[in-house]
Amino acid sequence: xxxxxxxxxxxxxxxxxxxxxxxxxxxxxxxxxxxxxxxxxxxxxxxxxxxxxxxxxxxxxxxxxxxxxxxxxxxxxxxxxxxxxxxxxxxxxxxxxxxxxxxxxxxxxxxxxxxxxxxxxxxxxxxxxxxxxxxxxxxxxxxxxxxxxxxxxxxxxxxxxxxxxxxxxxxxxxxxxxxxxxxxxxxxxxxxxxxxxxxxxxxxxxxxxxxxxxxxxxxxxxxxxxxxxxxxxxxxxxxxxxxxxxxxxxxxxxxxxxxxxxxxxxxxxxxxxxxxxxxxxxxxxxxxxxxxx
Amino acid sequence: xxxxxxxxxxxxxxxxxxxxxxxxxxxxxxxxxxxxxxxxxxxxxxxxxxxxxxxxxxxxxxxxxxxxxxxxxxxxxxxxxxxxxxxxxxxxxxxxxxxxxxxxxxxxxxxxxxxxxxxxxx
Amino acid sequence: xxxxxxxxxxxxxxxxxxxxxxxxxxxxxxxxxxxxxxxxxxxxxxxxxxxxxxxxxxxxxxxxxxxxxxxxxxxxxxxxxxxxxxxxxxxxxxxxxxxxxxxxxxxxxxxxxxxxxxxxxxxxxxxxxxxxxxxxxxxxxxxxxxxxxxxxxxxxxxxxxxxxxxxxxxxxxxxxxxxxxxxxxxxxxxxxxxxxxxxxxxxxxxxxxxxxxxxxxxxxxxxxxxxxxxxxxxxxxxxxxxxxxxxxxxxxxxxxx
Numbered sequence: 001x002x003x004x005x006x007x008x009x010x011x012x013x014x015x016x017x018x019x020x021x022x023x024x025x026x027x028x029x030x031x032x033x034x035x036x037x038x039x040x041x042x043x044x045x046x047x048x049x050x051x052x053x054x055x056x057x058x059x060x061x062x063x064x065x066x067x068x069x070x071x072x073x074x075x076x077x078x079x080x081x082x083x084x085x086x087x088x089x090x091x092x093x094x095x096x097x098x099x100x101x102x103x104x105x106x107x108x109x110x111x112x113x114x115x116x117x118x119x120x121x122x123x124x125x126x127x128x129x130x131x132x133x134x135x136x137x138x139x140x141x142x143x144x145x146x147x148x149x150x151x152x153x154x155x156x157x158x159x160x161x162x163x164x165x166x167x168x169x170x171x172x173x174x175x176x177x178x179x180x181x182x183x184x185x186x187x188x189x190x191x192x193x194x195x196x197x198x199x200x201x202x203x204x205x206x207x208x209x210x211x212x213x214x215x216x217x218x219x220x221x222x223x224x225x226x227x228x229x230x231x232x233x234x235x236x237x238x239x240x241x242x243x244x245x246x247x248x249x250x251x252x253x254x255x256x257x258x259x260x261x262x263x264x265x266x267x268x269x270x271x272x273x274x275x276x277x278x279x280x281x282x283x284x285x286x287x288x289x290x291x292x293x
Numbered sequence: 294x295x296x297x298x299x300x301x302x303x304x305x306x307x308x309x310x311x312x313x314x315x316x317x318x319x320x321x322x323x324x325x326x327x328x329x330x331x332x333x334x335x336x337x338x339x340x341x342x343x344x345x346x347x348x349x350x351x352x353x354x355x356x357x358x359x360x361x362x363x364x365x366x367x368x369x370x371x372x373x374x375x376x377x378x379x380x381x382x383x384x385x386x387x388x389x390x391x392x393x394x395x396x397x398x399x400x401x402x403x404x405x406x407x408x409x410x411x412x413x414x415x
Numbered sequence: 416x417x418x419x420x421x422x423x424x425x426x427x428x429x430x431x432x433x434x435x436x437x438x439x440x441x442x443x444x445x446x447x448x449x450x451x452x453x454x455x456x457x458x459x460x461x462x463x464x465x466x467x468x469x470x471x472x473x474x475x476x477x478x479x480x481x482x483x484x485x486x487x488x489x490x491x492x493x494x495x496x497x498x499x500x501x502x503x504x505x506x507x508x509x510x511x512x513x514x515x516x517x518x519x520x521x522x523x524x525x526x527x528x529x530x531x532x533x534x535x536x537x538x539x540x541x542x543x544x545x546x547x548x549x550x551x552x553x554x555x556x557x558x559x560x561x562x563x564x565x566x567x568x569x570x571x572x573x574x575x576x577x578x579x580x581x582x583x584x585x586x587x588x589x590x591x592x593x594x595x596x597x598x599x600x601x602x603x604x605x606x607x608x609x610x611x612x613x614x615x616x617x618x619x620x621x622x623x624x625x626x627x628x629x630x631x632x633x634x635x636x637x638x639x640x641x642x643x644x645x646x647x648x649x650x651x652x653x654x655x656x657x658x659x660x661x662x663x664x665x666x667x668x669x670x671x672x
Contacts, residue, residue, distance in 0.1 A: 169336075172331065191338070194343065197343075214343075
């Protein structure tokens with residue numbers, strides 16, 4: 001059992017606050033989705049968690065022990081990201097060997113399987129890989145190294161539809177065979193919506209949502225019907241967005257409904273993570289955080 | 294087995310319903326093995342814990358059973374019981390809606406019955 | 416526990432680089448001149464022993480140590496990707512540099528004593544031999560002093576490279592360039608200013624600098640210099656630079672590219 005904790009992490013670049021007092025707990029054997037718009041601070045957070053960069057404040061702990069300058073804790077994590085930390089001139093086979101030696105293990109059977117499934121030529125130099133195969137190579141390392149926490153920052157960058165499909169299937173297979181914690185940062189929410197067990201939304205350097213997906217979805221309610229009835233019904237509720245089609249209005253509510261009476265003319269259903277994300281991060285035209293004012 | 298998921302209901306409940314539907318239609322015959330949690334997870338990119346939760350609903354209804362080391366199998370009589378259950382909910386789920394919609398459209402009881410008969414003849 | 420693994424990793428990479436450099440130099444200084452002589456038909460003028468007398472053989476190692484010591488960012492990137500902390504990287508790098516210097520220094524001295532001295536009867540093929548040899552009237556102790564002195568010179572050179580390289584990697588490429596251009600310019604101006612003062616201003620003779628330098632260098636009016644003040648000075652400088660390097664390693668971060 002290992003628990004990864006992020007305590008009061010803050011980070012600024014110049015006068016820009018990239019992360020403001022981030023507090024998160026990652027539990028064993030769950031798959032977390034770390035969602036946020038570009039520049040929300042996802043990559044910065046992940047790179048601070050793996051001690052690649054320093055936070056201005058706060059600490060990252062695994063099992064109550066600070067990870068910074070701590071080999072045994074840093075060795076429990078692998079962060080796959082867009083940034084290439086392997087030198088262009090190195091051969092893939094050599095990188096795999098060295099990574100195995102430094103992490104103290106490597107799942108060769110799985111690696112061989114993945115190399116074959118993805119059609120990766122491991123006798124190449126790292127710098128010669130296309131964007132897609134660059135991601136694939138790093139994903140193979142991420143899945144085959146003996147870590148408790150697999151951190152994936154935009155894992156399917158440059159992968160075509162077939163390879164994306166294959167990756168998600170292999171991710172699930174690997175997770176089923178060897179349960180461990182995954183933290184997947186992505187903007188392709190729909191693709192991971194059902195894979196992740198917990199969702200964390202970062203917006204402008206703050207955590208604005210951090211809950212099991214099931215609980216989150218149970219709190220999403222789309223209220224559709226004639227404008228007057230919908231507005232009457234959703235009065236006082238946390239309306240995070242709306243749509244209009246003629247006189248029919250859809251109000252999107254996030255939160256628990258009380259026992260108010262639903263008019264016959266109004267229909268209730270849930271809506272999905274992607275929509276919720278768009279409303280919460282205020283991306284959607286016509287939505288607003290202050291709709292209830 | 295063909296799964297189609299929507300966002301209006303929790304995924305685990307949809308997993309349970311889809312398995313039941315497949316049993317009801319004979320897609321999974323009695324005594325047959327059904328796909329494992331991992332297989333379903335991999336195929337439809339659903340968290341294994343979610344799939345397991347859905348499967349457990351079906352297990353708790355005694356429609357499928359776990360055989361140690363082998364997998365999940367459809368229980369004897371499962372199809373019949375699912376069909377019976379579906380009949381029980383047929384009135385709530387379909388007839389009530391049908392009548393309400395007919396009333397909205399000003400279709401009288403006789404006219405509706407005629408329509409239903411026509412449906413059977415087709 | 417991981418220090419051993421990191422040491423092995425760094426040693427393998429850097430010893431291969433060393434071998435590559437020697438191969439390159441061997442080709443450049445021995446084979447190429449031979450080929451040129453052969454092509455121009457002046458093979459009689461080519462002399463292996465003359466080619467091997469050049470100071471490049473012994474100088475090459477010092478240059479290599481300085482160069483690899485300035486470069487650490489690439490290894491840092493790979494190691495942090497693989498969950499290796501900064502202190503472990505520092506410890507391993509120091510061990511590797513120590514090992515390499517031991518190898519290189521031994522090679523240099525063996526080359527000097529077994530190749531250069533018999534070949535050209537040279538008695539002063541490095542700094543120690545040209546200035547300090549003979550202060551100790553015992554050839555074995557003199558050799559040991561030579562080994563320590565030359566080794567320390569390499570240590571100081573390597574640490575100097577580490578300080579410069581690791582200091583520069585704290586900055587972005589743009590700031591690095593500014594520092595690399597500004598430092599020589601400022602240095603030159605300072606030097607010219609001081610020199611002009613010394614020449615023009617009778618009250619500004621800086622005799623203490625000359626006296627201090629004489630003391631450190633172990634200057635004797637007659638005969639060989641005393642090597643020990645210099646050895647002690649190099650040890651002190653090495654310790655200070657080691658501490659600075661350790662501090663600079665602890666500040667390493669991934670740069671935003």
